Amino acid sequence: MFLESTDFVWEKIDENLERALIGFDDSLMQTIVRFKKGGIGYLHHHFHSQCAFIAKGSFEVQIENEKKILSAGDSFFVPSELVHGVVCLEDGILVESFSPARKDFLS
Incomplete structure (x- = not known):
């Protein structure tokens, strides 16, 4: 299927984040x-x-006890069950893929 950016449905997560x-x-x-x-x-x-x-x-990206600053064009992979998080250092966009699908995002 095709989805143009003008068709994205944005969900506000908090005052600093929104997800489609x-x-x-x-x-x-x-x-x-x-x-x-x-x-x-x-x-x-x-x-x-x-x-x-x-x-x-x-973004400052943390996976388990390791932190690294990553910028546009970089990526990171998080295996199942590892603790991870990010802090946005300048306005930014992440494109994220999950396997299997995050059913909790559908509710």
Whole structure:
């Protein structure tokens, strides 16, 4: 299926984050998350594998006890159950993929 950016349905997560689902089935989900500077994806873990591509901005990314600053064009992968989170250092966009799909994002 095709989805143009003008058709994205944005869900406000908090004052600094909003997310749109851009494609999914039971085995895979892709989202796009817009962050304002200072926005936080708080440390968490889940059974899904996750891959994220930084489309805009820069982020301090933490996976377990390791932190790294990544910028547009960089990516990171989080295996199942590892603790991870991000802090947005300048307005940014993450494109994230999850396997299997995040059913909790559909409610």
